[in-house]
Amino acid sequence: MADTSAKRQLDSDKTGEPAQEVKRGKTDNENGREDGNESVQENVLSGFKTSSVLSDSAREKNIFIHGKVADQDAVVILEKTPIREDSLAELFSGSTLKLEMKNDIYSTYRLQAPPHLNEIKTTVVCPATEKHIKKYQRKESFLVEETEEDYKSVTLPYIQKQSFSVQWVYNILEKKAEAERIVYEDPDPDVGFVLLPDFKWDQKQVDDLYLIAIAHQRDIKSLRDLTSEHVPLLQNIFQKGKEAILQRYNLPASKLRVYLHYQPSYYHLHVHFTKLGYDAPGCGVERAHLIADVIQNLQSDPQYYKTRTLYFPLRADDGLLSKFKEAGRL
């Protein structure tokens, strides 16, 4: 499953060369709809040249594309937006319908909507590294069995050697980026966290609500590092995260699925809050761990996640999978 948030993991170490705005010379637009002297935003994608489609989903109406923007490698992710109830009246009155098929009481049409009622969420990663491109490429997954020993001898050395940058996480925690997106913060250095919407969520409707709580503590890589001493941190994130979501989005705890990923996309403790009933990518039992279960397990066995065999899927191109193969564990 392609996961737009997973991009975070691959944030390059070259810090923050800002994505470039590309100057648009002549319009390529065949329809000749030149904007002339209007003061409009430059279309950074007008000069985008597609190299290949990395993956797509007809079910989810998204596509991951590799290409070039002004000679720089870029990954562009397009995803159609959910249909909003509050725009239906305008959608029905302002659109054009083209009949496709009619059979008894059933008929089907192609509806052409005013562009502002039918937007496409667009994410640009530019410049993109080889790693980004590989990341978004559709790849088969394999279920890996990781014992306590496997973690120490295979996974941990791999994580440490890769030293994935989480600079973008620190930017958020330090309000150097995305400060205006923060929904709630508990600034406590031990049990505090920042809650903000995941990039996958456009925040237009709560049906696909998706927020991430990022712990202020910087030394917890993943589920594997958790012991009973972290129970207060987990309880605080769980409790205050639920309260903040109730207050901001009017969604009670009984409508939430709150969990950690293992393996996570990036090795800094974070917790996923998604709406129950929304099939969020990564909410499957093979990767998600309910925070309520994690808390209970740590309460009854402080070393639960240090000692258990854990199962998780890895994509065919994941470097960690090669390490498990080399170790004869697959």
Place this chain on the structure above:
Amino acid sequence: MADTSAKRQLDSDKTGEPAQEVKRGKTDNENGREDGNESVQENVLSGFKTSSVLSDSAREKNIFIHGKVADQDAVVILEKTPIREDSLAELFSGSTLKLEMKNDIYSTYRLQAPPHLNEIKTTVVCPATEKHIKKYQRKESFLVEETEEDYKSVTLPYIQKQSFSVQWVYNILEKKAEAERIVYEDPDPDVGFVLLPDFKWDQKQVDDLYLIAIAHQRDIKSLRDLTSEHVPLLQNIFQKGKEAILQRYNLPASKLRVYLHYQPSYYHLHVHFTKLGYDAPGCGVERAHLIADVIQNLQSDPQYYKTRTLYFPLRADDGLLSKFKEAGRL
């Protein structure tokens, strides 16, 4: 999950008026609106009055609406279309981009596309009966927290009082039904089981492989009844189920997600085998429990599933949900 193809089930016997091609002129209007003096199709939806949203999916970008067209009940289904590779160049050059966020090499935009490149598939059922309307109605789910005490005082009495029939399960175990569908059987009365395809799987491809192992033991209602004495049974189902699937479908264990549901659909122990990467209904962390985790948990704590607080979703129309509400547990 509402399913557009499901309407076929309700299709009337009246046979098909052939699909009509509708003649119309060009519309170059930016908003895709009609110009008025052309010979165009009437917009059957321009007078549509929404009564309620029956269901929608933010992930799949669809919505099911009940309303009225000229005093007749109608169901309208809108679903955004998949993004097509062959339209990308035109999409990039002909659209307007609005910047939403920029952080390091990542930026997000709202893309407003020319209407003909971004259509919405529209299905109209009119006149719609009460059955259609109920059919498309989503039943909301709520996450329930069930302590050991809740199980004894709320859930168990409910299950016992309902005395849900599992005669169809016994028919399978006794070869009185579906005998020809059996993929594998271990006839041992203690650790044996029958493995057969789930009805959701058409067996045409392994991409959505879905099999069920049904235990021969008849006294295990669910996860809640499991103790360490059942570890040999679970291990046997896990091991021989994987072997049978490898042999029959050439799918190795590393491509399988093997789990139990809690609450289950029926109260006789059974185990789900689905292909990793296939988003099988019910494989979410809120309902599924990996059999490998269940085995480990029972090995370290024989009473794990008798004593833990368990979380699961219940639909609004589930009788058990009413019992939890009556008990003041929601």
